[in-house]
Amino acid sequence: MGIIIDYSPLPGLEKTGVLAPMIPVTFKNGRHEFSTIALVDSGAEAGIISTVIADKLNIKWRKIPAKTGFSVGSSFLFHPVNVTASIYDHDFSLKVNVVEGIFAFKCILGRKDVFKRAKICFEGHKNQFEVIFRELN
Amino acid sequence: MKQIKINLVKLLKGYKPGWVGISPDFKKVLVWGKTLNEATKKAKTNKEKIYYFPSGESYSNFVGIICYGNNNRL
Numbered sequence: 001m002g003i004i005i006d007y008s009p010l011p012g013l014e015k016t017g018v019l020a021p022m023i024p025v026t027f028k029n030g031r032h033e034f035s036t037i038a039l040v041d042s043g044a045e046a047g048i049i050s051t052v053i054a055d056k057l058n059i060k061w062r063k064i065p066a067k068t069g070f071s072v073g074s075s076f077l078f079h080p081v082n083v084t085a086s087i088y089d090h091d092f093s094l095k096v097n098v099v100e101g102i103f104a105f106k107c108i109l110g111r112k113d114v115f116k117r118a119k120i121c122f123e124g125h126k127n128q129f130e131v132i133f134r135e136l137n
Numbered sequence: 138m139k140q141i142k143i144n145l146v147k148l149l150k151g152y153k154p155g156w157v158g159i160s161p162d163f164k165k166v167l168v169w170g171k172t173l174n175e176a177t178k179k180a181k182t183n184k185e186k187i188y189y190f191p192s193g194e195s196y197s198n199f200v201g202i203i204c205y206g207n208n209n210r211l
Binding site: 001002004005006010011024025036037052088136 | 140141142143144145150159163168173177190194
């Protein structure tokens with residue numbers, strides 16, 4: 001059974017006509033939970049969260065050696081951590097990268113996480129996307 | 138088929154910089170705090186699942202955009 005989610009307009013971008021595919025997600029790290037709304041990014045190799053979100057999940061990211069990542073605009077430092085994510089009752093483990101120096105709201109799911117767990121169909125002509133989770137035993 | 142509408146512009150309109158806690162149906166903001174900790178503390182008595190998102194921000198660098206022309210429309 002799939003879920004259809006309308007693309008969302010983003011504050012500050014109203015005049016551009018840009019809409020973004022956003023998905024509700026709950027991250028779990030032991031007994032710590034944090035629910036937010038993540039950008040679904042087929043161009044992102046892996047998921048990222050900000051240090052603010054990592055702190056809320058009680059992730060001791062400063063103790064994890066930093067690695068260097070690259071994006072279109074610049075390079076960045078990140079700390080990979082294992083957490084659990086839950087999207088509409090579909091729970092799965094994933095490695096998410098805590099990225100230093102990014103905006104607090106940044107939470108992106110990419111190809112190594114949500115795209116491996118679900119078939120995601122972007123329907124740009126309808127301004128919506130469909131998520132169909134794989135049934136895994 | 139379940140269909141979900143999330144309109145962050147409508148939800149966050151009028152809120153000062155900080156964090157909001159959004160209801161699980163994405164129709165209303167339940168709490169606001171200057172910081173994430175303040176917002177989560179305010180939400181402690183709430184039994185519903187709350188989705189947290191910053192308010193009062195411009196999300197222009199959340200997504201990569203290229204603008205053409207004077208009206209910024211793609």
